[in-house]
Amino acid sequence: MSEKQARPTDRTGASPEAIMSHYDMGNDFFRLVLDPEMIYSCALFKGDDDLITAQFHKLDHHIEASGAAGTARVLDIGCGWGAMLRRLVDRAGVSHAVGLTLSPSQARWIREYDNPKIEVLEQDWRDHRPERRYDAIISVGAFEHFVQKGLDPKVKLDAYREFFAYCDQVLAIGGRLSLQTIAYSERTKVQPLLDKTFPDSDLPLEWEPIAAAEGTFSLIAARNDADHYYRTLVLWEQNLLANYDKAVALVGKARTDEFRRYLRMSSVGFRAGMVSLMRYSFRKKY
Numbered sequence: 001m002s003e004k005q006a007r008p009t010d011r012t013g014a015s016p017e018a019i020m021s022h023y024d025m026g027n028d029f030f031r032l033v034l035d036p037e038m039i040y041s042c043a044l045f046k047g048d049d050d051l052i053t054a055q056f057h058k059l060d061h062h063i064e065a066s067g068a069a070g071t072a073r074v075l076d077i078g079c080g081w082g083a084m085l086r087r088l089v090d091r092a093g094v095s096h097a098v099g100l101t102l103s104p105s106q107a108r109w110i111r112e113y114d115n116p117k118i119e120v121l122e123q124d125w126r127d128h129r130p131e132r133r134y135d136a137i138i139s140v141g142a143f144e145h146f147v148q149k150g151l152d153p154k155v156k157l158d159a160y161r162e163f164f165a166y167c168d169q170v171l172a173i174g175g176r177l178s179l180q181t182i183a184y185s186e187r188t189k190v191q192p193l194l195d196k197t198f199p200d201s202d203l204p205l206e207w208e209p210i211a212a213a214e215g216t217f218s219l220i221a222a223r224n225d226a227d228h229y230y231r232t233l234v235l236w237e238q239n240l241l242a243n244y245d246k247a248v249a250l251v252g253k254a255r256t257d258e259f260r261r262y263l264r265m266s267s268v269g270f271r272a273g274m275v276s277l278m279r280y281s282f283r284k285k286y
Contacts, residue, residue: 027081027105027258029250032243033236033259038081038109039182042142042229051235054228056181059087065281066178067219069093071135075170077101077125078142078255082110082118089117100125100132125166133172143181143209149202160204160212168184168216168284176280177217182229185276206276217282221281226270229277233267 027038031195034040043054044061056210062084070093076084079099085252088094099120110120118234125142147159167177182205210219240247240260247256269275 037083062178066136068136075134077139137177204217220281230270237263
């Protein structure tokens, strides 16, 4: 979906404009905060890993959980700056990796890699209609944007069911889906942490993806790695502070400070158990 195309009004997900308002702060800004691969999601730490090593462990976790290695076609829903796509074709032997993003700046970044095995589309997953089914699907850090704030709980769950029904349609028989999302714990909701940064998005409760997948997918595994997101956020904040003057020059002091507050408040939420970082793996039933 292009920058100028509008999403139909009856859709329940966050608007492309709301999502792009955050991710299109600019590639140069995020380069100051993230690792060299520009991975903007929770890492997976083993021991004293540095950030980039832990991010590669995360990519490899999802490749293994989805059964993507050595397959012909893999879909990455919410592909960011393309680190998963590159890992799939460069290290996991995937013949064709397709990434979906709503961010033009992310799409431009991926296209500069210029690998014929990688295809990036500025398209909402609801609008993506592949000619052939995929062997595996990976989605990291996109599920958070699939519903708007304030929806009735039943409408919210139905919106998640729509996502799993879509994955069922485009995934080969017996294929697997590896999904990573921030989620609310049962104990509390902390939407104010995210309101300014993602103004149109709501988070799932931990059980909602599992409930929404019933009928189309079987749950293989689920894990809560909130402590890993705490470590990731701390390292991002350290990077931002080390490059503070450069960040201010790019986006201004107010926006830089607001982003730092988002990192700091989010890390507190993960450390306190108010929010979770859930990694699920599912297998298509039929």
